[in-house]
Amino acid sequence: MxxxxxxxxxxxxxxxxxxxxxxxxxxxxxxxxxxxxxxxxxxxxxxxxxxxxxxxxxxxxxxxxxxxxxxxxxxxxxxxxxxxxxxxxxxxxxxxxxxxxxxxxxxxxxxxxxxxxxxxxxxxxxxxxxxxxxxxxxxxxxxxxxxxxxxxxxxSTLTTHVEGIFKYLQKNYPTEPILYLKRSGALEDMIEGLFQDLNKKTPALPLKIRIVSANDSTNIASFNEVMDSTKTNIIFCGSLNENFGINLVKTTAANKSYKSILIGMPTWDAIKDLGKGTEIIYSTPYNYxxxxxxxxxxxxxxxxxxxxxxxxxxxxxxxxxxxxxxxxxxxxxxxxxxxxxxxxxxxxxxxxxxxxxxxxxxxxxxxxxxxxxxxxxxxxxxxxx
CATH class of the missing domain: 3.40.50.2300 (Response regulator)
Structure with missing residues (x-):
């Protein structure tokens, strides 16, 4: 009422x-x-x-x-x-x-x-x-x-977020290998293109990116051969798709033999309780x-x-x-x-x-x-x- x-x-x-x-x-x-x-x-x-x-x-x-x-x-x-x-x-x-x-x-x-x-x-x-x-x-x-x-x-636009995430990775993980997970899609291709272009044009040391394709149900454990069990793995989610992001976070949290930090997109801000069992970082223009x-x-x-x-x-x-x-x-x-x-x-x-x-x-x-x-x-x- x-x-x-x-x-x-x-x-x-x-x-x-x-x-x-x-x-x-x-x-x-x-x-x-x-x-x-x-x-x-x-x-x-x-x-x-x-x-x-x-x-x-x-x-x-x-x-x-x-x-x-x-x-x-x-x-x-x-x-x-x-x-x-x-x-x-x-x-x-x-x-x-x-x-x-x-x-x-x-x-x-x-x-x-x-x-x-x-x-x-x-x-x-x-x-x-x-x-x-x-x-x-x-x-x-x-x-x-x-x-x-x-x-x-x-x-802020998607371009600004991608630019911000790239700078964040350069500042915090300049020499670490970064596993870039992407799914098929025009928007995902655009994000990848922006990211790759920034990496080519940067006056600083380029990021060590390895891009691998996945889908909404891929288990992160399937990429264990390119991950390191002795250190913290940096994983970037190159998609705005919520199901893709949720699955990536859940399977990473369940992959107990490998410690990881997941870097996500601004859509993660609206996903309730995302990140249980692991550490995630995402961009947002709002600080509430x-x-x-x-x-x-x-x-x-x-x-x-x-x-x-x-x-x-x-x-x-x-x-x-x-x-x-x-x-x-x-x-x-x-x-x-x-x-x-x-x-x-x-x-x-x-x-x-x-x-x-x-x-x-x-x-x-x-x-x-x-x-x-x-x-x-x-x-x-x-x-x-």
Whole structure:
């Protein structure tokens, strides 16, 4: 019932198109998230009864809840902002129609939780036209955006992760043999190509990589002949496929005669309890450890509202609204060039770098290049760097 109340409250916010951090607000932020309200409401009538909410609603709803918690914090500080919230999956009003409304014409920033590549460009084009930042908080894809220095990707692209993992291996295991496990697939071929290219062009000592093919059910023990039982083996998982990664970690943990460290992809961050029985390291652009005072406060407030544990989308919504909202207040019209200012850091540092393609002078977009490496032993986080 609490979720139903939150949805009813959200419906009211969207109906009036705005809520306020203060009643007088010269600066305006528009937030877009995929809530799919039209699938649970007929007009203002809730249609699901006591049924569970569809899974596709929950990420956007959690993002909204995080935004709302941040607005409460900004209110408590006496900050002045107007915040507009829009359901990007509305059946009654397209994103294009929303962007034509009068209330959006003087907006100073857009924050978006995308879940589809095709949703990106309309908002990015609007941001470019208005010369205001579009903060893409969740989706690691540029959506085909070109020549747009106002489009900022928080969730780093696969290329950035591969580059980061390569540098991590060079720093920590510069002379160790590295067993590179890959499966068949176009994406896996792309990852391998990037990795091999980095290894060829590096001015430092190239990594000692041995690439071997595997499938989703391969037992790591089948590669014992190329592993060393007298030392720690470094194994890199060159695939985003979750089943492949889970099987690799499980069979490595079961291979007790060989000690190994597994280096994985950012998809490992979403796999619960991954790493039991062995040591894993993976990259992520988000550092939500949930152990500090602020995280614990968010957890408690969310639990009191929803009787549940907040997902990372709650933290992403909170951080997006609070961090970038404070930056907008600080920098105002210069905000587009100040997105890497970490004065109001909550959980993550951001390092937005212009991404240029084909030698063009205008950046295709801005991308957060700050990624973290999480080390887990027996499924428990031991360090983040």
């Amino acid at each position: 609490r979720l139903k109340k939150i949805l009813l409250s959200l419906l009211g916010f969207i109906a009036c198109n705005s809520f306020w951090a203060q009643q007088t607000a010269p600066l305006k932020i528009a937030v877009f998230a995929p809530v799919y309200l039209d699938t649970v409401f007929n007009g203002s009538n809730y249609t699901l009864g006591n049924n569970n909410l569809p899974r596709n609603i929950l990420p956007g709803l959690d993002f909204y809840n995080g935004v709302q918690l941040a607005i409460d914090s900004l209110n408590a500080e006496g900050q002045s902002l107007t915040v507009l919230f829009y359901d990007s999956k509305s059946n009654t009003q397209s994103v294009k129609q929303i962007l034509e409304t009068e209330s959006l014409q003087d907006v100073s920033m857009i924050i978006a939780a995308f879940n589809n590549r095709n949703d990106i460009k309309p908002l990015a084009d609007f941001a470019l036209k208005k010369q205001i930042p579009l903060i893409s908080m969740t989706y690691p894809n540029d959506g085909g955006v070109k020549a747009n220095p106002y489009f900022a990707l928080v969730n 450890t949930r152990t500090d005072k602020l995280a614990q406060s968010i957890i408690q407030i969310y639990r009191s509202k929803v009787s549940g544990r907040p997902s990372d989308m709650v933290f992403k919504g909170f951080e997006a609204m609070y961090h970038f909202g404070k930056l907008l207040i600080k920098h105002r019209n210069n905000i587009a060039t100040q997105l890497s200012d970490n004065s109001f850091k909550l959980f993550n540092e951001f390092d937005f770098v212009p991404v240029k393609t084909n030698g063009e002078s205008i950046p295709a977009y801005l991308e957060n290049k700050r990624i973290y490496f999480v080390k887990k032993t027996d499924g428990v986080i031991k360090s983040i760097q």
